Amino acid sequence: MSELSEKQRDSLDEDQFAFPKERKEPLSNASHVRNAIARFNQVRDVSDDERDAAWGRIKRAAKKHGVEVNEDSWRDLRAKK
Template identity: 65%
Template sequence: MSTADKDDLKNSEFAFPKERKEPLTDARHVRNAIARFDQVEGVSDAERDRAWQRILAAAKRYDIEVSESSWRDLAKGGKDRGAKGG
């Protein structure tokens, strides 16, 4: 997606609308948002909770199966949360 295309999207079309990160405009972008979820920096856990709900809604809309019930089930240790587990 080009920067111009991304600029034309409404905030509500992003997993992280305030940051305008991870557009949820089609199945490919929803899968990408899940894969890159823990790479988004500078957001609170509450913002991640809301983003995850937007991702799940978009996944349902595009008939994408999501095995994780929470973003916390994704790969642990995002850049701004530090490594967890072992």
């Protein structure tokens, strides 16, 4: 995965994160999108509504960066455990 420096991460707009309020899981390239999906269930202290919104941002970023997403909902990620 391509690492973001602190300066690069700080320069990202809120809409470039799956969880913008927490500034967690950047979505700036395909590698970050795949990582956001893999780490989705590790994000703590967010509501289901925030997860729904984050999943929508991830799906849009995945389409933009050509990342295939097999799950229809973030809830499907839980089922894979």
